[in-house]
Amino acid sequence: MIAIVVSRADSASERIGDHLLDLADWDAREDDSLPDGEGGGTVYSREGFELREFDDLHLEIEDTAAPFSDPDLLVFVSRHSGDTGALLTAHFTGNFGPAEFGGVTGGLAEACPNAHARLLDAFEDHAPDSYEVGMECTHHGPSEVGVPSLFAELGSGEEQWSDPEGARAVARAVLDLNGVEPHRDRQLVGFGGGHYVPRFERIERETDWAVGHIAADWVLDAMGAPEANRDVIRRAFERSRADRAVIEGDYPELKETVADLGYGVVSETWVRETTGVPLDLVADLESDLSPISSGLRFGEAAESCDPEATAYELADLPDDLLVEAQGIDADATREAVAARTLAFETEQSGTRAAGRAAVLDRSDREELVDELADFLREKYDSVAREDGRIVARQTTFDPEKARTLGVEEGPAFGKLSAGEPVTVGGREIDPQKVRSEQVREFSV
Incomplete structure (x- = not known):
């Protein structure tokens, strides 16, 4: 079952929630075991999904899965803020470094790379024409969710947060996750690059590998020296269920630490070739x-x-x-x-x-x-296989033979080479007279 978290502190989240309820038939029930603002109150359920509302912003809700009925996957429907225009985006949560926006320092929630890849595909299927689709690095809380989770976001400003078409597209994409497995056999961790991660998006879109937690350049700077943060790096692999990483940029100490922890570093080429x-x-x-x-x-x-x-x-x-x-x-x-x-x-x-x-x-x-x-x-004119070799024969224009017959290099050479006769000193030169057989042999 997929848990869906709607935040009343997020207008885009509320609009996405409204469209989720409108797009499918849901059963409503009252849960008096929890306060209304902490996932209690009215709970909406349908096959494969359960939707609960919270007063707090998503990034402040730790142990988020606890109010739900044994979910396999949790989706935060949320706004995205940035200078990126109309954008549908997805990412995992936690902090490689200090917890400036929810979660705990060095704490990473469990990722769901396979579901993330499916969500990007669904975004592409449903995004309005004016919207781009993308993915981001790991950059804010919560750090403890309780099950594999991801953010599904509508961005990037007030115009989009109030856009019914954008909100409906996110809702449709989330519903398309019904039955999806959180993980697949081939999953990677990403390091390096910008906040928006085109290299890792290409990998996820164009290969059979999915990508878990991603620490962009600025995230690595915030984390600090890799050797001093071995536990964080190990946690990124464990919470992504990955044993390989792709590193964008020059990070020799990071590569050494990853290898020392027992994980592999591979290139985008390796990922593509092994698909x-x-x-x-x-x-x-x-x-x-x-x-x-x-x-x-x-x-x-x-x-x-x-x-x-x-x-x-x-x-x-x-x-x-x-x-x-x-x-x-x-x-x-x-x-x-x-x-x-x-x-x-x-x-x-x-x-x-x-x-x-x-x-x-x-x-x-x-x-x-x-x-x-x-x-x-x-x-070649003829090609034959003879005694462990390929013999290729070709009859071509021979400039030396032409010279011996008094033909000067220039236009006459071109005509003879093209199989046309030429006249030199009052006599016609047959092009066959100035041709030689070339033989090439290829050992096999």
Whole structure:
């Protein structure tokens, strides 16, 4: 069940609450066990949800889940204040540093990264045309909620707080969370960047990883030295149910502290490349080939295989043949490599396959060689596989032969190269007389 907190001290929260009640059928009952301003009084329930009202601002309500009937997830519907114009935004709560706006110093509430990702998608589905959608770092209380929680906010000023379309969009998005799990298998902690976090939003929107607590640059400054705040950093991972972090910016001491605590630091590239690939398989392939940071990339088969039942072998890629094929059609060559391998090494910032690969069967490598050889036929007159090599033949204009026949370099060269005869000293030069066969061999 999802608990919804409406604050009477927040006009935007009240309007969102009104739209929540209007959009669905709710059962109303009276709860006399609690004061009306502390979640008692009239309580609204429907399948999957319970809505209670509080007098205090959300960030001042600690142990927020206690009045509710055993919720799995809690959503604070709230205003957002800032100079960001019309914006629907979401974030988690707590403080990496001093508690200036609710909560306790160094206290972090339990995040719900999977629900957060779903909420952003729902915001996109329902946001009015004039509204942007975004996410923020962790920056205010409460620090203790009792269940995974997040803020769903309407911003960023009085114009939006009183906007019925904006409030209705937030209400619809919250209702779309019905049945969502708070967590998923792949969750990260974020460090660095600005208050609004486009890098982490990209990760959450475009990969299968979700992001928990985020400490922006200013939050890290407020926290202080990482080594002196090991408990806070550990808490960020624990409350996010994450064992990896993405760090934006230059934070060597933070990276050292994270590693010393037993957590991993990965790049956005690593997150993108591992999307859809079993992490046990990622670890094996990074160990057997090379790290993603050094150019390892995954083939199509990596997303569908069972790492416990997958046997693979390592093979050298036909590098010279690859270079030639990539010069003819780089995109098609990359697609061919990805289609025939489990993973492959690359160079030039991951753009060109080179080095070694993992294949499910030796025949996959042979089929890749044949496909690359087919690409060469766009450039060469004939291509054949002979004794462990690809032999490509091409008949082209030979400038030296032309010179020996008295042809001077210039327009005549161009005509002969294009297959047109030229006249020199009163005699016609047949273009076939100035052509030679070039043979290239590629070891495979």
